[in-house]
Amino acid sequence: MSDKPFAERTVVVTGGGTGIGRASALAFAALGASAVIVTGRRKERLAEVAELHPAIVPVTADVTTETGADAVAEAVEGHGGTLDVLVHNAGVFRFTPLTGLDPATAREVLETNVLGPVLLTRRLLPLLRSPGGTLVLVSSRGGHNPGPESSLYSASKAAVHSFTRSWAAELAPRGIRVNAVAPGFVRTEAYAANGLSEEQVEGLFAGVAHSVPLGRVALPEEIATWITRLAEPASALVTGQILTVDGGMDVAGK
Numbered sequence: 001m002s003d004k005p006f007a008e009r010t011v012v013v014t015g016g017g018t019g020i021g022r023a024s025a026l027a028f029a030a031l032g033a034s035a036v037i038v039t040g041r042r043k044e045r046l047a048e049v050a051e052l053h054p055a056i057v058p059v060t061a062d063v064t065t066e067t068g069a070d071a072v073a074e075a076v077e078g079h080g081g082t083l084d085v086l087v088h089n090a091g092v093f094r095f096t097p098l099t100g101l102d103p104a105t106a107r108e109v110l111e112t113n114v115l116g117p118v119l120l121t122r123r124l125l126p127l128l129r130s131p132g133g134t135l136v137l138v139s140s141r142g143g144h145n146p147g148p149e150s151s152l153y154s155a156s157k158a159a160v161h162s163f164t165r166s167w168a169a170e171l172a173p174r175g176i177r178v179n180a181v182a183p184g185f186v187r188t189e190a191y192a193a194n195g196l197s198e199e200q201v202e203g204l205f206a207g208v209a210h211s212v213p214l215g216r217v218a219l220p221e222e223i224a225t226w227i228t229r230l231a232e233p234a235s236a237l238v239t240g241q242i243l244t245v246d247g248g249m250d251v252a253g254k
């Protein structure tokens with residue numbers, strides 16, 4: 001097997017400035033991709049990742065807007081015009097207890113996690129290599145194991161599970177594969193972005209570690225590994241699959 005399976009390939013990773021997206025972008029670059037377009041709203045976070053590898057191309061783009069999708073398409077066109085791998089990673093987690101639910105927060109979760117992948121897939125589909133292109137969606141175990149006080153997030157990820165299977169069937173005749181990775185708990189900025197202090201985040205992770213059969217939360221790189229594996233040519237017959245990476249929480253019924 002080649003140690004550069006993405007040589008000559010162009011990759012887009014949404015939300016590539018931080019967390020799982022950043023780790024994935026660096027992994028694709030290390031595996032030989034010629035261009036890894038990272039997107040997000042915060043220019044400075046994208047620039048930080050781009051400094052780490054010459055193949056990484058920062059593009060400021062909001063996944064909830066059509067102009068954002070256009071900006072990503074322009075970047076692909078500027079790098080040969082054919083897209084090999086599209087990773088829908090951008091997403092937001094928000095607590096949404098029914099009591100006091102803020103409609104603006106509900107819209108933010110649905111527009112980012114559900115509408116975002118739809119708008120970008122629609123825009124980039126004509127540029128996706130056919131046959132041979134592939135999509136990887138970053139979902140969550142919440143998509144099949146919803147918990148209390150985060151029903152909007154879980155529902156958004158259930159939609160991502162659904163896109164994975166539906167688009168896999170729809171795009172198979174064009175030779176395009178679609179898979180998802182569904183992480184459990186991953187050590188990223190997502191929790192702080194949701195208003196938790198550093199102490200609260202550490203307390204949450206310490207508590208969660210007890211209910212993870214393998215004993216700890218994941219690092220972003222441990223999710224990125226599966227994103228690249230699902231995208232690589234060696235997975236040529238894998239499509240419509242949702243791979244849970246949660247340290248065994250699902251099987252333990254947690």
Ligand SMILES: NC(=O)c1ccc[n+]([C@@H]2O[C@H](COP(=O)([O-])OP(=O)(O)OC[C@H]3O[C@@H](n4cnc5c(N)ncnc54)[C@H](OP(=O)(O)O)[C@@H]3O)[C@@H](O)[C@H]2O)c1
Nearest residue numbers: 015018019020040041042062063090091140185186188190
């Ligand atoms: N961490 C976990 O425990 C966990 C568990 C299961 C699933 N996930 C999923 O993993 C994915 C990555 O999250 P993460 O944990 O790595 O958290 P993160 O570091 O907060 O990453 C989220 C990324 O999404 C981008 N983003 C958010 N809204 C956007 C928008 N409207 N347009 C463009 N980019 C946007 C953010 O960039 P900007 O803010 O700069 O736009 C950020 O880079 C998400 O889909 C999340 O639901 C995470």
